[in-house]
Amino acid sequence: MSSLSQKLASLFLIDSTGDFTENLRLLEQYQPAGLLLFAKDLAGLSEKAVKERLAIYRQARPGLLLAIDQEGGLVSRLSALYPNRSYPSQAELLKKGADFFLAESQKTALELKDLGINLNFAPVADxxxxxxxFIYSRTLQTGAEETGPAIAAFIKLYRQLGVASCAKHFPGYGDAGDTHQAPAKDLRSLKEAQLDLLPFKAAIAAGVPTIMVAHLEVACYSPGPASLSPEIYRLLKEDLHYSGVAITDDLAMATARESSCPELLALKAGADLLLGGKLENLPILEAAAESGELPKERIKDALVRVQTLQDDYSL
Structure with a gap:
């Protein structure tokens, strides 16, 4: 790999293949920034075996971000490893009080850290x-006035424990449809859509290290998927003054893959980390960088942001 290709590869957080040997090969060959784990990476294994595997991954790629979706409720990857443990949703926890919400969030963060996982794609700030x-069951099911403080407290707690959190899904799903299989569009007015920014503003003020950008189209901001929209990243980074890592929602999702190379579109738009990006598209990114289509300053900015995240949360 060329030096440029290596830099571009370090802006990928790849999806696990589910095969330990293949994951290890990809980490050794490409040195991506991170690896997203799924239930299939935990199911049927002992806690000891999982820890050993993740330690080997980190040896293969120093500074590796080992990520997981552990929201609780419907999205609970740890349930595959700990089937007898209960992981209620964010809303269920908060209904029992802010202290209970944080106490249970702390338990989960410490479990993740003990396993060797240093990035949790939570909390849901929608x-x-x-x-x-579609998104209701995964949210706190409260208005912005209560969601914002709870999100901020969660993020501060994770920072104290040394686990990176992620506010998602910017700029807010609202009541739009599911983008996993087909495009979804939010047709609300600008005034209505801006209410969804309040929890993200609280997250930024709390120092959230990563923010995930959704694939849905928010028509009042720009056409097309938010994750590929320069206007959305300008809103996040310039208008909201966000200095952390902007990560795409998983680029393996059908909505993103309507483009032949969403990785290039996302980087050009302002994404720093490509979740689920296809490493086989690296030559396209390299050619775009060499031609100037993908500006060097854009690559440099993303590299600095991702490296800072890795330095701050390395295990």
Missing amino acids: LSLDPAS
């Missing part, structure tokens, strides 16, 4: 009060 909404 606002929804509609039980029929």
